[in-house]
Amino acid sequence: MRTAFFWTYLALVAAQVILGNFLNLSPYVVLCFLPAMILCLPARMSQPVVMVTAFLTGLAVDFTTHGILGLTASALVLTAFCRNFIISLVFGDEVIARRENVSVRKQGLPKVALGILLCSAVFFAAYVWIDAAGTRSFGFNFLRTLLSTLLGTLVSIPVAGLLSEEEGSIWK
Amino acid sequence: MPEAGKGYGLLNAVVFILLEITAVVLLGSTRGLQDIWLNRATHRVLASMWSGSEHVRHYFSLERENRELADENLSLAIHLREQGQLQLAMQYGGVSDTTAGRFRYIPATIVKASRNSLHNYIILNKGRADGVVPQSGIVTNNGVAGIVTAVDEHFCYGLTLMNPRMSVSARIGHTGLVAPVSWNGGRSDRMRMRDIPLHREVSPGDTVWTSGFSSVFPPDIPLGTTGKTHVVDGSVNEVDVELFLDFGALRFVTIVECLDRPAIEKLEKEAGQ
Numbered sequence: 001m002r003t004a005f006f007w008t009y010l011a012l013v014a015a016q017v018i019l020g021n022f023l024n025l026s027p028y029v030v031l032c033f034l035p036a037m038i039l040c041l042p043a044r045m046s047q048p049v050v051m052v053t054a055f056l057t058g059l060a061v062d063f064t065t066h067g068i069l070g071l072t073a074s075a076l077v078l079t080a081f082c083r084n085f086i087i088s089l090v091f092g093d094e095v096i097a098r099r100e101n102v103s104v105r106k107q108g109l110p111k112v113a114l115g116i117l118l119c120s121a122v123f124f125a126a127y128v129w130i131d132a133a134g135t136r137s138f139g140f141n142f143l144r145t146l147l148s149t150l151l152g153t154l155v156s157i158p159v160a161g162l163l164s165e166e167e168g169s170i171w172k
Numbered sequence: 173m174p175e176a177g178k179g180y181g182l183l184n185a186v187v188f189i190l191l192e193i194t195a196v197v198l199l200g201s202t203r204g205l206q207d208i209w210l211n212r213a214t215h216r217v218l219a220s221m222w223s224g225s226e227h228v229r230h231y232f233s234l235e236r237e238n239r240e241l242a243d244e245n246l247s248l249a250i251h252l253r254e255q256g257q258l259q260l261a262m263q264y265g266g267v268s269d270t271t272a273g274r275f276r277y278i279p280a281t282i283v284k285a286s287r288n289s290l291h292n293y294i295i296l297n298k299g300r301a302d303g304v305v306p307q308s309g310i311v312t313n314n315g316v317a318g319i320v321t322a323v324d325e326h327f328c329y330g331l332t333l334m335n336p337r338m339s340v341s342a343r344i345g346h347t348g349l350v351a352p353v354s355w356n357g358g359r360s361d362r363m364r365m366r367d368i369p370l371h372r373e374v375s376p377g378d379t380v381w382t383s384g385f386s387s388v389f390p391p392d393i394p395l396g397t398t399g400k401t402h403v404v405d406g407s408v409n410e411v412d413v414e415l416f417l418d419f420g421a422l423r424f425v426t427i428v429e430c431l432d433r434p435a436i437e438k439l440e441k442e443a444g445q
Contacts, residue, residue, distance in 0.1 A: 047180075048187040055191045059198075070199030077191045081184070130199065133209035 005042065005163070012037055012159060013057055020065035028140075030127065030148040034061065034072065035079045035119035036156030039086070040163035043099040047084055054080035068131075075126035082122050090115040103164035104157075112160055113153065120152040121145070239281075242424035246279050249313055249426070253390060275390050278302055278427040280310075283327060287419055290357050292334040294318050298427060299326040309389040309428040315396065315417035316340050316382060316389055317425050328427070334360055334419060342395055342413070343383040344374060350383045353395060353413055360419050363396070368409040374398050380413050387433035 012033070019031050038054050045053070058073030065072075087095055091107050094100075104112050128145045280296040298304050300323050310317040310330050318332035331338050339354035342365060349372055353363045368374065378398045384391025399412030430436075 047184050051184075051187050051191055055195065058195070068199065069201075070195035070197070074192055074195035074199065077188065077195060081188045134212070135209075 008163060009037065012163070013060060016061055017064045020061065025151075026147075028144050028147050029151055030124065030144070031155060032072075032120075032123070032127075032148070032152050033156040033159045034058070034076055035123040035152065036116045036160045037163060038076060038080050038083060039115055039119045040102050040160050041083075043096070043101045047080070050083060051077050051080040071127065071130055074130060075123050078126045079119050079123040083119065086115055086118045086122075090118065101164060102160070104161050105164065109157070112164075113157055116156045116160060117149065117153045120149045120156065124148045124152065238424065239279075242279050242281075245313060245424075246277055246426050250277055253392065274430060274432050276303070276429045276431055278304060278429070280304075280328075280425055280427050282423055282425060285332065285419075285422065287332075287334065287360060290336065292332045292419075294330045294332050294425075296320075296328050296330065296425065296427065297326070299324045299328050301325050303429070304328045304427055305429055307388060307433065309430075310425050311389065311393055311428055312417060312422070312425050314394065315415055316393060317417065317419075317422060319388060320427060332419065333363065333415075333417075339366075340389060340395070341383040341385045342380050343391075344378050344380055344398060346381065346392065348378070349374070350385060353380065361415050362399070363413045363415060365398070365411040365413050366404075366408070368401075368411060370403070370407070370409055372409070374401055374409070374411045376400065387430045387436045388428075390428060390430075 016032065016034055023031055025031060034054075034057060037057070038050065041050050041053060054076040055073050058071075058076035059069065061072045062069045084096060087102065090111055091100075091102065095102075095107070100106065102112060102115060107115075124145045128141050128148065132141050278298055280298040280302075282294060283297050284295040286292045286294075294310065294317065296304075296310070304320060304323050306320055306323055308320040308328075310320060310332075316333055318330040318335070319338060320328045320330040322329040333340065334355050336355055336357055339352040341350060342353040343350045344365075349368065351365050351368050353365045356364050365374075365380065376398050380395045380398060382389045382391055382393040382395060394416055396413045396415040396417075399414050402410045402412075404410050
């Protein structure tokens with residue numbers, strides 16, 4: 001089942017690359033579900049491994065999408081760094097203590113959606129700020145972060161369902 | 173469980189920082205905009221560091237700058253006094269002779285000064301080797317500080333104006349009443365102008381200047397402004413003078429030597445005989 005999770009994860013990265021290359025909705029919106037993927041990484045992975053995974057994922061997406069190496073990677077590493085804090089905040093400390101995976105089935109959709117929202121907010125705040133590089137107004141950056149977070153959360157919910165289904169099967 | 177303890181938290185932080193640095197370095201090397209942004213941020217940090225060190229350096233060079241400013245102040249004061257005398261002479265139809273030329277000025281720094289006793293003194297870092305002679309005046313731009321009474325090779329000792337034994341000949345306005353000003357042992361920012369005839373009224377707020385009627389101080393050094401008038405023994409008036417000079421903040425002064433003093437004293441002696 002771990003292999004299945006791995007392939008699902010790779011497929012989702014590929015989907016993100018395709019989205020990034022071919023679906024540009026507006027300058028105010030960045031469509032990205034990578035934060036949800038980081039949130040749903042198996043609980044058995046230690047945080048440093050999660051951060052390295054986030055870094056490599058971000059780098060792969062950067063390399064194949066817009067060629068700005070480090071943009072997605074830095075924002076995603078930050079999200080991975082905040083992951084445990086967000087899990088404790090939304091799902092409780094016992095989820096981390098019991099090493100439970102984040103799953104729609106176990107924790108319920110509202111909590112998972114809230115977790116994704118927070119992860120996306122961290123990710124997009126960093127992403128938009130770094131991407132702007134001090135050249136855009138605060139209003140533009142704020143709106144871009146807000147819209148991207150909301151849309152990204154909506155898109156990420158099925159992604160989280162998909163990943164938790166694959167990983168959740170090892171508990172059956 | 174490896175995730176417990178400070179070591180794990182430290183490892184997380186180290187991995188996070190390393191990955192972020194790698195990402196930022198990659199970012200800077202692949203995109204010009206981010207490169208400029210990072211450079212700008214770096215320059216901002218460097219600029220603030222340099223500015224801080226410059227402030228420290230500046231702080232420690234304040235002594236030298238103060239000395240330079242005091243010198244510049246002195247030359248400006250001499251120039252101003254010359255101009256003032258010239259203007260007065262022309263205004264009253266006199267000959268345009270420059271009084272400032274009869275005085276020699278030596279900038280000095282206060283080494284020690286007393287302020288809390290009835291007979292206050294001052295020690296300056298200039299002495300006989302610098303050309304200081306006894307009975308020279310000690311002045312600043314804000315007024316008279318004292319008189320040199322004893323001179324050593326490299327230092328001189330003087331009585332400050334905060335000393336009842338010392339008085340300065342002063343004038344109200346540039347052309348008004350002349351009377352001696354001295355300290356009555358009270359507040360350090362207030363003197364008394366004495367021996368004013370009862371029939372002379374002094375309005376408060378007028379500026380009091382040195383009269384120049386002495387062989388110690390040049391004329392037209394501002395001393396302060398007039399205050400309340402007091403009748404003493406029913407025979408004379410005394411007027412408060414609010415000083416411009418703050419004795420507490422005094423550090424740099426100018427020693428003034430009247431070059432004509434020996435000749436004046438000789439003349440006084442001959443006239444007395």
